[in-house]
Amino acid sequence: MNFILGMLGSMPGAISQGLVWGLMAIGVYITFKILDIADLTVDGSICTGAAVCAVLTINGVPVGLSMCCAFLAGMLTGIVTGLFHTKLGIPPILSGILTQLILWSVNLKIMGKANVSVSSRTYEVLLSSMDNTWAIIILAIFGIALIVALYWFFGTEFGCSLRSTGCNLAMSRAQGINTNYTTVVGLALSNGIVALSGALLAQYQGFADINMGRGAIVIGLAAVIIGEAVFSFAKNFALRLLGVLVGGIIYYVVYQVVIYLGLDTDLLKMLSALVVGLFLGIPYLKKRYLRRPKRKGVKTNAGN
Amino acid sequence: MLVIENAYKTFNPGTVNAKTALNGLNLTLREGDFVTVIGGNGAGKSTMLNAICGTWPLDSGRILIDGDDVTNMPEYQRAKYLGRVFQDPMMGTAADMEIAENLALAKRRGKHRTLKWGISKEERIEYKNLLKILDLGLEDRMSSKVGLLSGGQRQAVTLLMAASLQSPKLLLLDEHTAALDPKTAAKVLDITDKIVESNHLTTLMITHNMRDAIAHGNRLIMMHDGHVVIDVSGEEKKNLTVESLIEMFNTVSGREFSNDRTLLS
Ligand SMILES: Nc1ncnc2c1ncn2[C@@H]1O[C@H](COP(=O)(O)OP(=O)(O)O)[C@@H](O)[C@H]1O
Ligand SMILES: [Mg+2]
Numbered sequence A: 001m002n003f004i005l006g007m008l009g010s011m012p013g014a015i016s017q018g019l020v021w022g023l024m025a026i027g028v029y030i031t032f033k034i035l036d037i038a039d040l041t042v043d044g045s046i047c048t049g050a051a052v053c054a055v056l057t058i059n060g061v062p063v064g065l066s067m068c069c070a071f072l073a074g075m076l077t078g079i080v081t082g083l084f085h086t087k088l089g090i091p092p093i094l095s096g097i098l099t100q101l102i103l104w105s106v107n108l109k110i111m112g113k114a115n116v117s118v119s120s121r122t123y124e125v126l127l128s129s130m131d132n133t134w135a136i137i138i139l140a141i142f143g144i145a146l147i148v149a150l151y152w153f154f155g156t157e158f159g160c161s162l163r164s165t166g167c168n169l170a171m172s173r174a175q176g177i178n179t180n181y182t183t184v185v186g187l188a189l190s191n192g193i194v195a196l197s198g199a200l201l202a203q204y205q206g207f208a209d210i211n212m213g214r215g216a217i218v219i220g221l222a223a224v225i226i227g228e229a230v231f232s233f234a235k236n237f238a239l240r241l242l243g244v245l246v247g248g249i250i251y252y253v254v255y256q257v258v259i260y261l262g263l264d265t266d267l268l269k270m271l272s273a274l275v276v277g278l279f280l281g282i283p284y285l286k287k288r289y290l291r292r293p294k295r296k297g298v299k300t301n302a303g304n
Numbered sequence B: 001m002l003v004i005e006n007a008y009k010t011f012n013p014g015t016v017n018a019k020t021a022l023n024g025l026n027l028t029l030r031e032g033d034f035v036t037v038i039g040g041n042g043a044g045k046s047t048m049l050n051a052i053c054g055t056w057p058l059d060s061g062r063i064l065i066d067g068d069d070v071t072n073m074p075e076y077q078r079a080k081y082l083g084r085v086f087q088d089p090m091m092g093t094a095a096d097m098e099i100a101e102n103l104a105l106a107k108r109r110g111k112h113r114t115l116k117w118g119i120s121k122e123e124r125i126e127y128k129n130l131l132k133i134l135d136l137g138l139e140d141r142m143s144s145k146v147g148l149l150s151g152g153q154r155q156a157v158t159l160l161m162a163a164s165l166q167s168p169k170l171l172l173l174d175e176h177t178a179a180l181d182p183k184t185a186a187k188v189l190d191i192t193d194k195i196v197e198s199n200h201l202t203t204l205m206i207t208h209n210m211r212d213a214i215a216h217g218n219r220l221i222m223m224h225d226g227h228v229v230i231d232v233s234g235e236e237k238k239n240l241t242v243e244s245l246i247e248m249f250n251t252v253s254g255r256e257f258s259n260d261r262t263l264l265s
Helices: A002-009 A011-035 A042-058 A063-088 A092-111 A132-153 A157-167 A169-174 A179-205 A216-230 A237-260 A265-290 B045-053 B075-081 B099-107 B121-134 B151-164 B182-199 B210-215 B234-238 B242-253
Strands: A115-117 A207-209 B002-011 B019-029 B034-039 B060-065 B082-085 B170-174 B202-206 B219-224 B227-233
Touching: A002 A011, A002 A237, A011 A042, A011 A132, A011 A157, A011 A179, A011 A216, A011 A237, A042 A063, A042 A092, A042 A115, A042 A179, A042 A207, A042 A216, A063 A092, A063 A179, A132 A157, A132 A179, A132 A237, A157 A169, A157 A179, A157 B099, A169 A179, A169 B075, A179 A207, A216 A237, A216 A265, A237 A265, B002 B045, B019 B045, B019 B227, B034 B045, B034 B210, B045 B060, B045 B075, B045 B082, B045 B170, B045 B202, B075 B082, B082 B151, B099 B121, B099 B151, B121 B151, B151 B170, B151 B182, B210 B242, B219 B234, B219 B242, B227 B234, B227 B242
Parallel strands: B034 B202, B034 B219, B082 B170, B170 B202
Antiparallel strands: A115 A207, B002 B019, B002 B060, B219 B227
16 A cells, blocks of 8 residues: 555656656657657757756756757757758758767766756746656747747748658658758748757756767657557647657656656666667568558659 | 750769760740650659759759749759659558648748748638539548558658649649559549640640650650650641651651560550
């Protein structure tokens, strides 16, 4: 009984963290699902957001403004990756890894050390792990606002051109879309959102840390995959984004339960990666062994 | 309308795979010309269309569309002059987007894409009427993802996107019926004729079918080794037969025309 109560007691914390990572996963969704790019910048940009927000806040900048700056800094990291990819022709995965490494140094320089504290006892922050109810409310508001904003954006003329870029490059260019530009904008938007979630995470846990982004892409992908599975009925774009947010929550609730069951926490990252790897492989395995014909768009830009 | 001057393009230069695909190509199209293009595999037909579209830069030569020198213009900027239908039905549309969304993308070709909503109410009515003309039942499926359509339906939608929503200066068709079954191919070709005629479009249509090449358009060119070797129009074109065309080709290329089944099909 105590065991169950203890586990339930840790649920509000799991939900808060899940919401933060769900927000972050919405950023991943933009690159991974819409642009069809696996962007590894996020492992660095989440920490950039946290670092910018923490450092500005402890230097007296109002937390709202600090978070805006974190968002902009995140966009900048996405632009760097986008330029590596579109201007230098470097494959997107490698572009992301390069930026990630750049950000390791940049993040250290921003913070001046490996860890910066922004405790809610000392500073005026928006949320903290001391008050999970409040944190959940704030994060839910952020999540809903973000989903509404993205639903609008991807329905606009410009947003549609981003979606078509991810769907069919050759066709997009033939329709007069500057696909280099849309790709860079998509990466910027995605990493802006990731950095914003980093800023929220720093406030929630009370510090920014140089290692906080390690493996973030895997958690983001896990949330995207769980969200798609749970909301597989959803045709509507806003609902699918909501699915990703819920996916983040489910991931962290399961995570808490697993910890409570006494699993060695050192193994958690490995297990996450294995589970995500398995789910990413499912479409391939299905095609290989089930032979169900399914039409899909062509993503090459080769002539014929 | 279109001028191609001394165009050269070699792929993989300086390697064993070097291939000169455009070899001093010259071609001038007058406004309203409907030119059919034939030629053996590897003659450089698709490469010519890619050069016009700006898929990659030419090694040398010039391309003018409607009097504008587009030689150094990136592909997405040239798109405002051009409508294009690819050979592969998957290439011309975005599979994960709705039919209406695809059409709306084409409607804005060459225009600035703003933060206004992607499809207006009036547009939906316009699209519905356009789709009705196709007579494929697509007018009731405007919110379906294009990926759910058959190859022929996708090609028909691509045609609308290339030629109907905005009149291009130049319509480029690259064996756009080759991947379709004969009945669907005939239907798509029929739609093509209607659209070209009603919008008075200047058109380049590559086809692997000599009969189609003779039956459509007012001018016929044959390509060989990266340039134009036969160019007939007017009365002469009307009187062409498959046999006379093969004879002309043999004379020009100086070799017996291989009994190319694709060309005679
Ligand atoms: N992107 C490319 N890279 C390398 N070689 C190419 C490329 N595009 C075309 N080629 C080569 O150029 C020649 C002409 O091709 P193409 O224009 O596609 O012929 P077709 O007349 O059959 O359409 C072929 O030998 C082809 O292999
Ligand atoms: Mg070809």
